Amino acid sequence: MIAENKKSPAARYGMTIDVDRCNGCGSCMVACAVENNVPPAAAGATDRTGLTWIRVFRIDNGAEGADRRSAFVPVLCQHCGKDAPCVSVCPQQAVDVDPATGIVGQMPERCLGCRYCMAACPYHARYFNWWDPAWPAGMEKTLNPDVAPRMRGVVEKCNFCHGRWHAAKAKAVANGKAEIDPADYVPACVEACPSGAIHFGNLNDPSTETTQGARQPNSFRMLESLGTEPKIHYQSRKSWVREIANAPRPGKENARG
């Protein structure tokens, strides 16, 4: 393992999301659910109890009437690069950070459902399975064979479509390559976005669009003051959008949900 790491330096996967290009269509949300076998909403599910690994929030500048301006911000697990709060609080070691990819992963088989990680996550990007996963009769045929559906009583969250990473890795190995082709590993939300607002790539590679986007002057990360070094970088020319991202805690007055 160590020898392999020496050959291929570890990746640090991340995203840049251009808020000024997101029109809040919701394609990323449903593509994520399709790819990761997230079931449709249970009858009693709400915005508090639903399962949306990536959720688009509509935020506004707080003005009234004609001065009001809005923006759409997709929020997913920020894949903290340093001291991820969910990792340290988990009593079951059901959350880990993959050193080869930097992806913060969740192992539902280990999760006991205490939800400490949900309380610890400053981005509200973790979701609890309150109901048994259920699909309308026949629709289970459309499930993705690369991802196991989770059971009731466990926490789940974005893992950068880890099933796709495994598929890309398997393809690379089959082709005798040590590293995966970036074109083979694209998360579902990135692939689905009609306006091209989301870019994904290795932040350790300076040539990727993601890395370059993260270095733009309008780039920002959520709650940077916490020092968790999120690997999701946002971009916006609007100063009020950037200011909301640094609010100590996004409240209902600013973000829905």
Place this chain on the structure above:
Amino acid sequence: MSQPQMKRSRRDIFKFAGGAVAGVLFTPAPWRLITDAALWSENWPGIPRPARGEIRAKFTNCSLCRAGCAVRARCVGEQPVFLAGVRGGLCPFGLTAHHLPYHPARLKQGQIEEATRAVAQRAAEGIAVLDLNPGRTASWTYRRAMASLKGIYLAPELPEEVYDLHAAKTVLSIGAPLLDGWGTPANVIAARQNVRLIQAEAVESRTAVLADEWIPLEPGTERVFAGQILKSLQGARTSALAGELLANGPSLVIGDAPEIGEINRLLGAWGKTVVASTEAPVPDPWKKSAAAITALADVPDHSIRVLLIDESAAASYIPWQQIEPKLSRENPLVVTFAATRGGYARHAQYALPVGVYPELTDDIAPAVDSVRPVFRISVPLVTPPAGLANPADFVGALAGVPASNALRERADAIQKTGRGSVLTYADGKETPVKELTPDAFWKALNEGGEWKGDVVSRAPSPSRSAARPAEVAESAGDLPLIAIHEAHNPALVSPLMTKLYQESNVRLAPNRVALHPDDARAANLTNSARAILQTRMGKCTVEVTVDAAVPAGAVLVGGSAGIQDVCAAGARAKVVSA
């Protein structure tokens, strides 16, 4: 002396048992059992196991709307498990379309034979077909059948012009959902980079959020706004906005207001950013034997005895209140071809089940931003269940017009012209049609491809809508709100759309209305309250979303057929507690 024997009574046994039960409650055992049962039961209902198999890609065209996006389906065996766009992303409806065949609300059974007999008996008495997605090959079948039966072919007004966004430098959209289902997403997004977009509408829509400039209008004043621009362009004094459109051209104005045709003409857009719509070639015999397209408003009242409605791939919805007066007073027969019972099936004697995308074979009418004639076939990705009706076959059979081979006949007519090229999605190759045999052309279309004709850059005839009479403004009366419609959505959507409707507020659910907090407070309504939406056309039950993004004095209404039946865009409305 005998020792007294301890006698055990039944009461003692009960006491012991009761004490034991009570005592056990103070041990960890029952609580542990409950915890374990909860954990074991996590898997009791049987979490489905995804099927495994060979992974392959299939290509088709999405037929949920006229954009007709090219689709690459990731399939396990024959079953699609993920849909993605070939040229950019898909909208959420298209992304989840492979769930539609399994939708619980899907119409699966219908009295096809009885309907056939009933229609055949009365077909000579005044038959009409209402086609809610005109411009397809099936539409030509309907027109040919109606010509043969001396019936009426009804369809929403087809635009004679299409819009070339790539040729525009400035676009003024008056309420059009330019970035939310108006045209072909990939084309619109590509053109957006080089266009200054000005969005004028009452609510800050998804398009307004991304526009370079949003001009907030008073609800219901879109037509007044368009009239002001027109006057400004006609008069000596030009307003700042009209001046910008003139100076930063080529400009383009889009929207529903009838003044827009004349505005574009004065801006010099005709032939540049507004060009004539060109249909893909059709066989000559079809043209000679086709009924004219009739607008519903032009049909005399009470003249239709038999009405066949094709809402299988509806691109729009006509409120039932507009259709009903056209039906005969005596025992009219209404047959609808539908995927759900939610639309016209509520009013029809026969609701016949139809295939849904991606299990049916159909072509797609050209999009509003398609400047070249196109021909695309939505190729089935899954096998349709038995017992479905095919609207074109049904109508064609009434008149003896063969419909089953119509798509192939149309493809042959296109190939015969030798014009244009066909793009195959699997390899991204564009091949001139003249290099293909009829069979090769047909094969390319059926393996996921698109025929594009040559660019025909000619100015359209003056817009028909310009001649439309001015609408009489509805008086406020006791209806204080003005209705604003969400963009048209497909009638049947994936259950996963609940992620957007229910588990978040990204989109307004079809059965919901959104109100400004002040209006909700005045009506004593809270979030998720059940309410009644009232207009002059009727009322229906809705759920309420309280949303500060909706302007005061307006009500944003969802797209359910029930709401559309009673509430046209711009209508006066009231929302009261149920």
